[in-house]
Amino acid sequence: MKLRDTRTGMEVVPADECWRLLGTKAIGRVGVVIADRPIVLPVNYVLDGEAVVFRTDPGTKLDAAVRGQFVAFEVDDADLVYHTGWSVLVTGVAEEITGSDALARAKALPLEPWAAGPKAHHVRITPVTISGRRIDRRDDAEPD
DSSP, X not given: OOOBOTTTOOEEEOHHHHHHHHTTOSEEEEEEEETTEEEEEEEEEEESSSXXXXXXXXXXXXXXXXXXXXXXXXXXXXXXXXXXXXXXXEEEEEEEOOSHHHHHHHHTXXXXXXXXXXXXXXXXXXXXXXXXXXXXXXXXXXXX
16 A cells, blocks of 8 residues: 555655665755755756765755755656656755765765766765655556
8 A cells, every 4th residue: 555645645655665766866956055045956966875976066956065054855746647656755965975985985986077067076965865756647546
């Protein structure tokens, strides 16, 4: 039996499935607060165990990481024909990866920048929460 969100009726995705889904994508969005305003920025990423890692240059994302700011990270997938899809949300603390061992490990990850620039700084989001929702309108006709 699938667990449903009582408010929306969407399927609640268990944490282990959320991690699996995160591992199937390469692009996500990082949400940070700058000057009391939210901003959401796309990044390419990889998983390192149960942490999200991306590369960046100096700027908004690195500033959030250097401050150890609480951030949101979201990945989703949708089928526009069948109106199905899923979304996974990770909330946690962003930090720049420093220290020779940790940085060597991060540099060994299969993470190449997509955007121009060296993206010399590696950022890790250490999760505090992970949650996911799935919508599959084809399930509406099927009894649980």
